[in-house]
Amino acid sequence: MKALCFCFQVHQALRLRQYRFFDIGNEHYYYDDYTNENIIRKLADTCYLPANAVLLDLLIALKGKFKISFSISGLALDQFELYAPEVIESFQKLATTGYVEFLSETDSHSLVSLKNKAEFIKQIETHSQRIEDLFGQKPQVFKNTELIYSDSIGETIAELGFHGILAEGAQHILKWKSPNYLYCNSISPKLKVLMRNCKFSNDIAWGFNFDGGLTTERFVANLNQLDEKEQIVNIFLNYETIGGYQSKETGIFDFLRYLPETVIRDSEFKFAKVSEIVSNYQAVSKIQIPVPIACVDKEQDLSPLLGNHIQNEALNKLYELNASIVKINDARLNKDWRFLQASDHFYFMCTKPFTNNNIHNNPFSSPYEAFINYMNILSDFKICLKEKDIPKITSTSES
Structure with missing residues (x-):
């Protein structure tokens, strides 16, 4: 079976206020509440709530033929609780369908995996418990901040009992290999590594601004052109792409609404949650990544x-x-x-x-x-x- 795995990152920065030298020692509150609230409220109205409504309709209508995964940062959850609690409720409705999976990450959406192992573990455990409390799921797969991954980071994730981890499909790491296979950690082979397909992910992130715009038919046609042996395509991108970076006027919501139907009708691909990829596919080989990679920029590094x-x-x-x-x-x-x-x-x-x-x-x-x-x-x-x-x-x- 060919699998198409969609995973959205949900995160918003907690913006700091303008903090002057003369504030030091006198003012101990650091956050720009006005800006933070405005951004969250705007994205709730343009992205999170309408996109979740579309997904809920699809999940109910397609009855298991469409599945999706989310990684929601602790800082996003903090701001939803403060400024838009209805967003959390909308994600909880998605969770009740049984066709949505929530991943674990660092609670602070931090770079701690590069600096302090004990704090790294603490943040993961805090976030995992929070996801379980909110959505009734104990995360089985981990996604690090900005898809930062290395052999040693993967080893720590394996020690914590996770079955899989997401990583950037960096060309300088893969070289002649394809991201469209399942790999495993070079130190702890039981940990599966899902590599992001950069091309297909970026087609959705930016494809609505070029060459007449991306259509579901064009996207599925590109899927069908892959080598027959390549059986997994991992699409990882920011959820704010839908209605945020790509406004409603680009057609992004129509693309989201009709893509599952087009994939099911016109391809051999089936939608799968990240944990299903980990459970149902065998790793083809170890992937060696001694120096951390990330998905922040075109160099795919830190x-x-x-x-x-x-x-x-x-x-x-x-x-x-x-x-x-x-x-x-x-x-x-x-x-x-x-x-x-x-x-x-x-x-x-x-x-x-x-x-x-x-x-x-x-x-x-x-x-x-x-x-x-x-x-x-x-x-x-x-x-x-x-x-x-x-x-x-x-x-x-x-x-």
């Missing part, structure tokens, strides 16, 4: 996230605080700690000229402004940690 000295400086200074966070274990500081780890903050510091910051709604006019703003906040956060770490001195008076 350069948009950690490609310059200011990004590395900010990330290193952040994780130097990990031991203090664990020691102090203060509820408010733990919350700030979660939010400050989000990968978006480091992406906003990217100096690569061809990186499309508009897609990520970069609120800063330059990467250096993003860096200074973040480091100002981190300086105040360190002050708060030190204040909490000072032993309280109690005095007794003689009676």
Whole structure:
């Protein structure tokens, strides 16, 4: 059987407010609530709610012939709970169909897999429990932030009992191999590795702006041109593509509405959830990836996230605080700690000229402004940690 696996990433950055040098030590609230609420409310109306409504109709009508998977970040869930709880309810309706799967990821949508194994595991366990509480599913497959993957990251995921992990189908890794097979981790072969098909994913992400626009017929015709032996196509893309990056006027909702029917009618492909791919297919070989890859940019590496000295400086200074966070274990500081780890903050510091910051709604006019703003906040956060770490001195008076 040929399988078509659709997995959508749902994530929105938690944007920081303009934080000046003179705020350090005086103002301990770091977030731009107005902007965050406006963005979530806009996307709820243009993307999440209408797209989920289309999917719900399809899932009910096609009765198991159409299946889909989601990876929803902890930061997205936080903002839905604050600003648009009906979005969570709409995802819960999808879950009740039995044809939707929810994956685990890092709760903070962070880069912690590159810095601290204990914190990495903690975030995964937190997020997995949250998904189980909200959607009644214990995740079996893991998706790291921006599809960051390496052999050692996969080894950790296998240790946690996951059966599969998503990874970018990076050409410099695959070389002559195809992403349209199931692979396994080179250290822990029991962990299956699903490689993203970049071409088919990007056709949906950007294909509505070129060559007359993408149609379901054209998409399925391209599927049918694949080699007969290639039996798995993994489509991983941002959910905000539907109604967000690609507006309703492009025809993206019609594409979503009619694609399942066209695939079923005109191809040999069957829709499958990620865990079904892992369970029903055998890995053809190990995939060796000693250096982390990602799906952030065309180089398919970490350069948009950690490609310059200011990004590395900010990330290193952040994780130097990990031991203090664990020691102090203060509820408010733990919350700030979660939010400050989000990968978006480091992406906003990217100096690569061809990186499309508009897609990520970069609120800063330059990467250096993003860096200074973040480091100002981190300086105040360190002050708060030190204040909490000072032993309280109690005095007794003689009676």
